[in-house]
Structures are given as C-alpha cells and as structure tokens.
Amino acid sequence: MNDWRPCASRATLARRARLLGDIRAFMAERGVLEVNTPLLASAAPAERGLMSMRVEQAGYLVPSPEHALKRLLAADMGAIYQLGPVFRAGEAGRWHNPEFWMLEWYRPQAGMADMVAETGALIEAVAGVRCAPSREYRAVFEAVTGLDPIECEAAALADWARQRQLAPADAASDNDRAFWLDLIMSLAVQPTLGQNGPQCVVDFPAEDAVLVATDGERPGVAHRFEWFWQGVELANGAQELTDAATARERMQREQRLRREAGAPATELDERLLDAMATGLPPSAGVALGVDRLLALICGFDCLAEALAFDWARR
Amino acid sequence: MATFNTNQFKGGLKIILDGDPCAIVENEFVKPGKGQAFNRVKIRNLKTNRVIERTFKSGDSVEAADVMDVDLQYLYHDGEFWHFMEPNSFEQYQAGEAAVGDATKWLKAQDTCSVTLWNGTPLQVEPPNFVTLTVTETDPGVRGDTSGGGGKPATLETGAVVRVPLFIEEGETLKVDTRKGEYVSRANES
Numbered sequence: 001m002n003d004w005r006p007c008a009s010r011a012t013l014a015r016r017a018r019l020l021g022d023i024r025a026f027m028a029e030r031g032v033l034e035v036n037t038p039l040l041a042s043a044a045p046a047e048r049g050l051m052s053m054r055v056e057q058a059g060y061l062v063p064s065p066e067h068a069l070k071r072l073l074a075a076d077m078g079a080i081y082q083l084g085p086v087f088r089a090g091e092a093g094r095w096h097n098p099e100f101w102m103l104e105w106y107r108p109q110a111g112m113a114d115m116v117a118e119t120g121a122l123i124e125a126v127a128g129v130r131c132a133p134s135r136e137y138r139a140v141f142e143a144v145t146g147l148d149p150i151e152c153e154a155a156a157l158a159d160w161a162r163q164r165q166l167a168p169a170d171a172a173s174d175n176d177r178a179f180w181l182d183l184i185m186s187l188a189v190q191p192t193l194g195q196n197g198p199q200c201v202v203d204f205p206a207e208d209a210v211l212v213a214t215d216g217e218r219p220g221v222a223h224r225f226e227w228f229w230q231g232v233e234l235a236n237g238a239q240e241l242t243d244a245a246t247a248r249e250r251m252q253r254e255q256r257l258r259r260e261a262g263a264p265a266t267e268l269d270e271r272l273l274d275a276m277a278t279g280l281p282p283s284a285g286v287a288l289g290v291d292r293l294l295a296l297i298c299g300f301d302c303l304a305e306a307l308a309f310d311w312a313r314r
Numbered sequence: 315m316a317t318f319n320t321n322q323f324k325g326g327l328k329i330i331l332d333g334d335p336c337a338i339v340e341n342e343f344v345k346p347g348k349g350q351a352f353n354r355v356k357i358r359n360l361k362t363n364r365v366i367e368r369t370f371k372s373g374d375s376v377e378a379a380d381v382m383d384v385d386l387q388y389l390y391h392d393g394e395f396w397h398f399m400e401p402n403s404f405e406q407y408q409a410g411e412a413a414v415g416d417a418t419k420w421l422k423a424q425d426t427c428s429v430t431l432w433n434g435t436p437l438q439v440e441p442p443n444f445v446t447l448t449v450t451e452t453d454p455g456v457r458g459d460t461s462g463g464g465g466k467p468a469t470l471e472t473g474a475v476v477r478v479p480l481f482i483e484e485g486e487t488l489k490v491d492t493r494k495g496e497y498v499s500r501a502n503e504s
Contacts, residue, residue: 049348090321090372091351093343168352168369182349187369190346208349226347236347287347 003313007304016294016306022126023083023103023290030118032079032105037068039085043269046251047210048258049182051089052266053098060266061087064287065104066211067272070240073106073283074275081105083290092311094302095232095292099311106285112223112239115284116200119227119235122288123198127297134200134225141181144189149205150220154180164188178207194228201226210250212238227288229296237286244276316378320353320370328360328381331368335360335379335432343372360430360437361412379432386429388421396421398429398436409436417441419474420492441492446501447471448487452478468497 008016027034044052044060045067052060062068065082072080086102107114120131141149145160154173157180161167166187173179193199204224206214215221223239241247251268258265295306304310318329323341330336336357345351351372358365360381370376386398386407395408396418407429411418413436417427420441430438452468468478468488476490478497487501 047348049345049350091343091345092321093341093345096343096345165367166369168371168374170371170374179350182346183352183369186344186346186349186352187354210348233347 005313007307007310007313009305012294012298012306013308015298019126019290019294019297020083023122026122026125027081027105030079032081032107033077035069035072035077035080035082036084037065037072037082038062039065039087041068043067043271044266045210046254046258046266046268048208048254048261048263051091051263053087053089054264063088064102066285066287067269069104069106069285070211070272070280071275073108074278074280076281079105079107097291097303097307097311099314100292100303101290102287103290104285104287106240106283108281108283110284112202112225112237112284115237115239115286116202116225119237119286119288120198120200123227123229123234123293127198127293130197132194132197132199134202137201137204140193140201141185141189144192145184149181150218153177157181157184160184161187177205181205181207190228190233191231194230194232194234198227198229198234201228209241210254211241211247213241223284225286229293232292232296233289234292234296235286235288237284239284240280240282242276242280242282244273247276248273316380317375318378319375320372323353323355323370328379329357330377330379331357331359334362335381335437337381339365345372360432381430381432381437383428383430385426388423388425388427390423391418391421396439398427398439401426407431407434407436409439413437414439417492419472420445420447420490422447422472443491443493444498445472445490445492446487447474447490449478449482449484452482452484454483 039062040055040059041062042059045063050063052063054060064086069080069082083103085099087099091098116134124131138150147156147160154175154177158174161180161183202225203221206220206222209222213223215223225237226233227235255265291303291306295303300306318327323338325338325340327338336359338355339358340356342354344354353370353372355368356365357368387401389397389399395410396414398407417439422445425442425445428440429436447470449468450471453466465477465479467475468482469475476495476497489498489501491498
C-alpha cells in the first residue's frame with residue numbers, strides 16, 4: 001500500500017511554512033500578541049453546529065480557541081492571536097479535515113468593520129491577491145434566490161429549496177429558519193461568492209448567533225461576517241457579544257436544540273461566563289482556516305493536497 | 315436491515331433510494347463554519363443508469379442495497395434472456411436486455427463476466443476486458459501487408475464489428491479490447 005506517503009509535495013510544505021511565517025510577521029507588525037491556549041479543554045462550545053471531540057477523562061479537543069482567547073481578553077491581555085490546530089468531529093470531505101489549522105485573533109475596542117478590513121489586509125499580504133468589495137448577506141442571498149433572508153419565513157425558504165431539488169427528503173424542520181438558510185447558503189449561494197478574489201459577506205442573520213453581538217437597530221441582523229474565496233468559506237468573524245446573561249441564555253438554547261437533535265449535550269463553560277460577567281471589553285474577532293487558504297493560494301481543488309497527511313492517512 | 319451513515323458515503327457505495335438500488339458516484343460534504351452539515355451526493359440508479367443529485371443531512375442513515383459483483387460464466391441466449399452460471403455452485407442466473415445492454419455484442423459462451431446482482435437478480439453485465447473471437451466476415455486480406463495501416467471492418471462471431479488490419483482473413487481468431495471496441499492482435503500473437 002502507498003498509504004504511508006504524504007499528501008502534499010515538498011513545494012507545498014515549503015509554501016505552507018512560508019505562509020505561517022508571513023502570518024506571524026503580519027501580526028507582529030500590527031502588535032497582535034501570539035498566545036497558546038490549551039487544545040484540550042474542560043468544556044466545549046455550545047453552538048449546535050460544532051461537534052467537539054471528547055477525550056476520555058480529559059475533556060474536549062477545542063473546535064476553536066474562542067473561549068480561552070476571550071478569557072484572555074477579559075484579563076486585559078490586549079490584541080491576541082492563536083495559530084494552530086483545532087478539531088471538529090465528523091467534518092471530513094473535499095474542503096474539510098477534522099483536524100485543521102486555524103488562525104484566530106481578537107482586538108479589544110475594535111468593531112466589525114475594523115476586523116473585516118484587517119482580515120482583508122492579512123489575506124492580501126500573505127496570498128498576494130486583491131480582495132473584492134464586501135457585500136451584505138441580504139444582497140448576495142437575494143441575488144441568487146430572490147428571497148429576503150432576514151424577513152422571509154422558513155416555509156418560503158423550504159419551498160425554494162424543494163423546487164430546486166436541494167432539500168433532504170426527510171427535512172421535517174419546516175419552521176427552522178437557520179436550517180434552511182444554511183442549506184441554501186451552502187448549496188446555492190456560496191458557490192457564487194469570491195469568484196473575483198476573496199470577498200467578505202457582512203451582516204448575517206441573527207438566528208444562530210451565540211457569542212455574536214446582534215444589531216440593536218436592525219432586528220434579525222447579527223454583526224457577523226464571513227470571507228469566501230472561489231466559493232470556499234475562508235474565515236468567520238464578528239463583533240463579540242459582551243453580556244454574560246445573554247450568552248448564558250443563548251448557550252442554554254443551543255443545548256436544548258442539541259438535545260432535540262439527539263446530539264451529545266455539553267455542559268456550559270462556566271469559566272467563560274465568569275470572565276464575561278467580570279467584563280469582556282467590546283471587541284471583534286475572526287477565525288480563518290489556514291489549510292484552506294494555502295490550498296486556494298496553490299490552486300488546489302481539495303484540502304488534502306495542502307496537508308502533509310490528510311484524515312484518511314493520519 | 316443494514317444501513318450506511320452519511321459519514322460512510324463514498325464513490326461506489328450501494329444504497330436503496332426510493333426503492334431502487336443505486337450506487338454513489340460522488341459525495342460532497344458541505345458545511346458552513348458553525349452551521350448545519352449536509353452531504354450533496356450524485357447517485358446512479360442501477361436499474362435505469364440515470365444519475366441524480368440528492369441532499370442528506372449529515373449523520374442521517376440510508377438503507378444499504380444488497381448488491382454485489384460476482385464473476386459468472388456466460389452460457390447462452392434463449393432469444394429473451396441471457397443465461398449465466400456461478401462456476402462453483404452451478405447456480406444459474408438469467409439477465410434481461412436492460413442488464414446486458416451493450417455487453418451483448420461481446421458475449422461468447424464460457425467467457426467469464428462480472429455481473430452485478432441485486433437480491434439475486436442481475437442488474438448489470440460487464441464483459442471481460444479482452445475477448446477472443448473468430449472473424450465470420452471481412453473483405454479478402456491483402457497479402458504481404460502487415461503494416462496494419464488503413465484497416466477494414468470485420469464482423470465477429472458475436473455480431474460485433476471492429477476495424478482490423480488489411481491482412482486479417484475470415485476464420486482467424488482475434489484478441490479484442492471490449493472497453494474500447496478495438497482490435498488488439500491475432501489471438502495466437504498475444
């Protein structure tokens with residue numbers, strides 16, 4: 001068998017090493033401090049779509065360093081980033097590997113627009129490309145579907161998906177807007193995004209917001225953004241929620257949704273909630289998939305080629 | 315009832331969809347960062363050969379199709395069905411026109427074919443990659459021409475027509491590549 005062999009070429013590994021160096025140089029120049037928080041944590045995030053890997057007797061492999069980084073923010077550590085592996089159960093495919101590298105950073109006193117701009121600057125600096133202008137979620141969704149994703153009822157979204165044979169046969173979740181928005185966004189809208197350079201989409205619907213701030217003036221809109229390049233999701237960021245009580249309510253809502261879906265329930269991360277109650281400064285943050293960025297820079301059509309060994313050869 | 319979870323999906327996996335046996339052609343895992351995960355899957359219906367696309371919620375299960383590929387010996391055609399035999403158990407199977415399809419023009423008695431069975435019924439017949447067949451009809455050969463340039467049509471004993479070099483005569487046996495439908499060599503030269 002040839003299963004022992006690497007997936008990536010030496011040239012790719014060299015490009016990867018250079019990319020990591022360029023990212024660190026970018027952060028150092030802008031005064032963002034590199035930190036290393038535990039990859040094996042005692043609590044897992046509550047978000048219903050994030051499945052953490054459980055390690056017997058030890059806790060959970062982190063699907064993102066968000067909780068630990070926010071505890072550092074609450075302890076006044078200033079602008080910080082972590083660059084390293086994260087783990088997500090069940091996410092294997094052409095553009096997914098259950099273990100992948102993430103660059104996640106936060107800036108106190110920054111807003112969503114600051115973080116969108118800084119993410120664009122980072123991508124341009126390390127990938128040597130020009131970014132396309134940002135667009136609103138509502139606009140890109142409407143352009144493809146003719147539906148308003150903020151106002152539209154779940155049933156109308158479901159109809160649109162069913163008429164185009166995009167819906168799963170047994171999708172009973174007719175009143176679950178988040179489900180249908182995810183489906184249509186992933187299958188119909190996302191492939192159109194970032195085709196003229198990396199592109200940011202801002203102001204996502206608020207349905208599934210957990211640790212994300214929502215817009216006080218525009219109901220249904222969250223201060224969340226995502227970057228896309230060649231139809232692939234590259235980064236996900238937000239203006240962060242600072243209110244501990246709201247965070248607790250939303251985490252409990254996610255726990256309930258997990259139970260209803262038969263997914264493993266997780267305990268609330270009380271240390272994060274304590275940190276937020278003590279005082280998380282107003283801040284914005286973003287997480288970027290490093291392997292995906294490398295694969296797209298290299299012009300690959302799957303993630304595996306950017307990895308020394310992919311999930312199948314681990 | 316055996317089932318497959320979406321995380322077992324891969325090309326070639328045989329499942330039941332709307333009551334019909336199907337094979338997965340391509341499986342794409344799709345998931346927004348913190349959102350719902352889906353599998354967008356291209357599926358070939360093994361009865362009709364049509365390819366459709368379906369979405370599954372990741373984590374869902376589908377029924378496995380009791381489909382297997384077996385090597386069977388071709389026996390004869392009775393005008394309606396093509397008959398095959400499992401060489402060890404001597405168990406016989408009859409395949410209809412839909413299952414045999416284009417393979418019919420390569421089927422010679424006693425040749426071994428790969429047959430896809432679903433609940434014991436042939437769904438698809440693959441002829442051997444190479445068959446040895448006798449020329450039943452072709453224009454007279456050109457003596458001394460062994461270049462193979464040009465060529466001419468030759469009808470084989472199973473009814474298939476292939477292009478052969480000019481020096482091939484009626485009654486000769488040839489090795490033919492069934493995947494390309496091309497002459498390879500004289501049988502005794504291979």
